[in-house]
Amino acid sequence: MRGRSGRRRGAPDTKGEILAAARQVFGERGYDGASVRAIAAAAGVDPALVHHYFGTKEKLFLAAMDIPFDPSAIAGAIMDDTSGAGIGERAIRTFLAVWGQPAGRAPILALLRSAMQNEAAARLLRQFVTRAILGRVLSIFEGVPNGALRAEAMVSHLIGLAIVRYVVKLEPIASVPDEDLVRLIAPVLQRYYDGAFEQD
Amino acid sequence: MRGRSGRRRGAPDTKGEILAAARQVFGERGYDGASVRAIAAAAGVDPALVHHYFGTKEKLFLAAMDIPFDPSAIAGAIMDDTSGAGIGERAIRTFLAVWGQPAGRAPILALLRSAMQNEAAARLLRQFVTRAILGRVLSIFEGVPNGALRAEAMVSHLIGLAIVRYVVKLEPIASVPDEDLVRLIAPVLQRYYDGAFEQD
Numbered sequence: 311m312r313g314r315s316g317r318r319r320g321a322p323d324t325k326g327e328i329l330a331a332a333r334q335v336f337g338e339r340g341y342d343g344a345s346v347r348a349i350a351a352a353a354g355v356d357p358a359l360v361h362h363y364f365g366t367k368e369k370l371f372l373a374a375m376d377i378p379f380d381p382s383a384i385a386g387a388i389m390d391d392t393s394g395a396g397i398g399e400r401a402i403r404t405f406l407a408v409w410g411q412p413a414g415r416a417p418i419l420a421l422l423r424s425a426m427q428n429e430a431a432a433r434l435l436r437q438f439v440t441r442a443i444l445g446r447v448l449s450i451f452e453g454v455p456n457g458a459l460r461a462e463a464m465v466s467h468l469i470g471l472a473i474v475r476y477v478v479k480l481e482p483i484a485s486v487p488d489e490d491l492v493r494l495i496a497p498v499l500q501r502y503y504d505g506a507f508e509q510d
Numbered sequence: 511m512r513g514r515s516g517r518r519r520g521a522p523d524t525k526g527e528i529l530a531a532a533r534q535v536f537g538e539r540g541y542d543g544a545s546v547r548a549i550a551a552a553a554g555v556d557p558a559l560v561h562h563y564f565g566t567k568e569k570l571f572l573a574a575m576d577i578p579f580d581p582s583a584i585a586g587a588i589m590d591d592t593s594g595a596g597i598g599e600r601a602i603r604t605f606l607a608v609w610g611q612p613a614g615r616a617p618i619l620a621l622l623r624s625a626m627q628n629e630a631a632a633r634l635l636r637q638f639v640t641r642a643i644l645g646r647v648l649s650i651f652e653g654v655p656n657g658a659l660r661a662e663a664m665v666s667h668l669i670g671l672a673i674v675r676y677v678v679k680l681e682p683i684a685s686v687p688d689e690d691l692v693r694l695i696a697p698v699l700q701r702y703y704d705g706a707f708e709q710d
Contacts, residue, residue, distance in 0.1 A: 419626065425678055426623045436678050444680075456694075462674060462683040463694055470670020474662060478625055478636050480644075483662040486709070494656075494663055494707050498698050507694050509686075 325363055328353045332374035337430060341371065341437035368442055377417045379408055385446035394450055398464075398500030399492060405468045406488045415476055422469070439465070456509055460502045467499065525563055528553045532574035537630060541571065541637035568642055577617045579608055585646035594650055598664075598700030599692060605668045606688045615676055622669070639665070656709055660702045667699065 331353035335344045346367050350357040364370040372380070388400050408414045421438075424431035444461055451457030471491075474480050483491075531553035535544045546567050550557040564570040572580070588600050608614040621638075624631035644661055651657030671691075674680050683691075 422673075423623075423626045426619065426626065426673070432678050436680055439678070439680060459682050459686060459690075459694065462680050463671070463698075465680075466670040466674035466683065467667040467698075468670065469673055470666040470668065471663070473622075473626070473669055473673075474666035478632050478639070480636055480639060480662050480665075482659050483666065486659060490659075490709050494659065494702075497705060498663070498667075498701050501698050501701060502694075505697060509690050 324353075324355060324359070328355060328360055328363060328370075329374045332370050336371060336374065336434055340430070340433045341441060346370065371438065371442075375417055375421060377421075378413055381442040382446060384408065385443060388447060388450075394454070394503050396500075397450060397503050398498070399496035401464060401468065401499050402492050402495045405471070406491065409472050409476060410488065415472065418472075419477065422473075451503070454503065456507060459509075460507070464499050464502045467495070471495070524553075524555060524559070528555060528560055528563060528570075529574045532570050536571060536574060536634055540630070540633045541641060546570065571638065571642075575617055575621060577621075578613055581642040582646060584608065585643060588647055588650070594654070594703050596700075597650060597703050598698065599696035601664060601668065601699050602692050602695045605671070606691065609672050609676060610688065615672065618672075619677065622673075651703070654703065656707060659709075660707070664699050664702045667695070671695070 328349065332344075332349045335349045335352050338344075339348070344367070346360050347357050349370065350360045353360070360370065364373055368381075371377075384404055387404050388397065409418075421431070421435050425435040426432075444458070444465070447461050448457060451461050454460060471483075475484050475491075528549065532544075532549045535549045535552050538544075539548070544567070546560050547557050549570065550560045553560070560570065564573055568581075571577075584604055587604050588597065609618075621631070621635050625635040626632075644658070644665070647661050648657060651661050654660060671683075675684050675691075
């Protein structure tokens, strides 16, 4: 461990050093394997200082990856109505609100790009999506048989939509107004919630 | 133009040089902008020799990108029944047949990776998907209002499914048997063909 927290507490680049340490430790150990304690050790500061600056491990991850939105707020917006009615429409509207902004999509695209380049980044993204997004969205799928599979099918459609609309930019889907996409895609996503499906 | 076709006709690396020239010219000019003539010129051979070795521009592209399947055969399998009945199931079955094989998914993933890294590769993929896949699949959507948008929504879902199942490997969707995915996803894709939707 480099330095002591006392010496570093006032250093102007302490936050930056914690973020750099976080990127390194998350990259090496994945989301689940990285602890605030290990990140503090790598930055040479006291864990309490990390909590003071960034709060939870999830918030530290978001700051380190430069993700400007809060997945718990997103999950909350999607789960607004706990009956599952309208979950398809809320999911596509939330998606368009986040991805429609270049500042919103750039860091998620960067994560996705890394995940497609190497397995460590894929693991990081997998664990983060599982903990921070699916873990919360799943509560609305709780009474639904095969809820996790249905929720992931929904998420997979939205990831593909992001790539086709914002990265590959296939026309006409790249230029169609948000409201058209809501009307086209919401009923399809909704079917993942309430459509018939049984596993073998 | 380097060399003459006469001198090069017998050279053992001529095919390799044509493929290297194809990768370069496709990368620089996109799929639509690249011509067999320009690729032949870059390789220093006669265009007739390129046609002799590789056939059409599309087949040359597939060989250059190391894609081991024929999109026209895939489009044919999806459009087997020209009425559109069962198109959702045929689309997911064809998808699983291609992506289920590492040799099938590796080159498509490589294309997708490049498309996420730079705009020239995104353009190449966009034009290729438009010409070689959508152009053919669209014929089955011909009588359907907003057919292109519906077909692209279907394609977007399958691209996202590929990423979540084979790259990010979210569980349980990464390990679920093919037949479960067919039963879960086919009706959803089918809805893009025959579900109600009107653009503003």
